[in-house]
Amino acid sequence: MTPSRPTIYFIRHGETDWNLEGRLQGQKDIPLNDVGRVQAEEAGRKLKALAPHYEDLAYVASPMTRTRETMEILRGTIGLHPESYKLDERLVELTFGSWEGMTWKEVRKAEPSLAVLREQDKWNYAPPGGGESYAMLVARIRPFLDDITRDTVVVAHGGVARAFLAIACGVNSRQAASMDIWQGKILTIEGRSHRWV
Template sequence: MTRPRILFVRHGETDWNAEGRLQGQHDIPLNAVGREQADRVGTTLARLVPGIGDLDFVASPLGRTRETMERLRAVIGLAPEAYGLDERLKEITFGSWEGLTWPEVRARDAAAASERERRKWDYVPPGGESYAMLLERVRPAIDALTRETVLVSHGGVARVLLAMLCNVSPRQAAGLDIWQGRVLVIADGHFTWE
């Protein structure tokens, strides 16, 4: 099955990103760096895709993704609020670990943190979800795409897309860096960063 190209944008930086805190589905706003990153992505998208206004635009409903989408659309010259939202594109939830840094998680529950490192793709944190579970949540949203789409979401969602669409092994996908302020282009089973 041929899929439309996805221009994936991870939301811009938040203070929790800068502090290394697990955000998950907590609704943390962009910081000044994140707003600059969102603007820069708008410039990149306009350069990459002539006629970008003809594409579909879809975002996770969390505030940091909505602000990223609205800022990049404004830079492109499009109506900032004219895009779709999809609940299935929310970030992976880390359950009771959200708000903590990895050193704090390891200090509170070293055994669970070690188990997650060994089985990062399948491990379910207390009250959270695994990447495998996230993939099953995200798959129907991606399968529903019918046109080339700018998709603004989260690092965990990018990782499952790379596993699902680009034959990246789950183990490798779970550990990949997902950049803010850049565009991840996913097309024909391959990916590149712009």
């Protein structure tokens, strides 16, 4: 019998101005906006209700500003030291290459043929200018998941959540690539199942 995998409480960073404008952030380091800060507080309150043992969990975040801010607000909201958590480079968002900073509408206008290629196979398509595909992201994320040995709170990005769902829950790649990843909510991954709170 295989041992059960630790529970993951996944939180996507709160809203940024670029989220609001529909811009591809990728690895551009954009801070939270006021709505994003409120969403981080909401996630903290939900975590406290969801995980009564929240003080004993491991806490790990992507090193980007928006994820660190979310983690620190979340921890402060539940009475934990805001900065007592780990950073892991493997959790950074996938990069959209030369498309970062553009909206999808702008991408479709500037590079219509490439935009169509991505729509046809979101999982495997890597944008121009050094962009990453979800398949490439999965290769980066899998070792992180393998390293988790206890129940863990992860604050990262939408693309990272989709990789988690594909690897940990067996969500098929086409479905995972198009799933909504909510801000201010918690994606709980227990064994092969997942739910939003």
